Amino acid sequence: MAATLQFDLVSPERKLASVQATEVQIPGADGDMTAMEGHAPTITTLRPGILKSVSAEGTRSYVVTGGFAEISATGVSVLAERAVPLDEMTPALMDQLIADASEATAVASDKDAADKAMADLVALRAAVHG
Known part of the structure; x- marks a missing residue:
């Protein structure tokens, strides 16, 4: 074991x-x-x-x-x-996560880190839902 x-x-x-x-x-x-x-x-x-x-x-x-x-x-x-x-993730929920991240990015003090997180989410959407 x-x-x-x-x-x-x-x-x-x-x-x-x-x-x-x-x-x-x-x-x-x-x-x-x-x-x-x-x-x-x-x-x-x-x-x-x-x-x-x-x-x-x-x-x-x-x-x-x-x-x-x-x-x-x-x-x-x-x-x-x-x-x-992952089995509960829907395209609508993924879009909501990206929208939430976009709002957070707008007010982030570390723009580079926020932009990187946003790019990671967009790439994740592509990986999960093609």
Whole structure:
């Protein structure tokens, strides 16, 4: 049996996951990363992308728009700004996420980071809905 770690994913709207996972793939702000049991303690910000957890129940994918991930040797806790299971994502919901991000971009103090997040969301829309 593969080693596991506790994976928890929450957004302001709801708790989306609490499972024993063998790996969690995270869209980190500085690049994609995979957390597994025994990972060095790390905290990273999230960029818009697909977060995946692999467990005995299979692979679950979530669209995240940002937030933070805290990784330890025994667990991954993700606090997402917005998170939606990929199988619940609709074109209308993706458009709403992009509209929300566009509003945030307009008032952001770090325009480069905001523009990058917006570009990530547009690329994510293309990847999810063609």
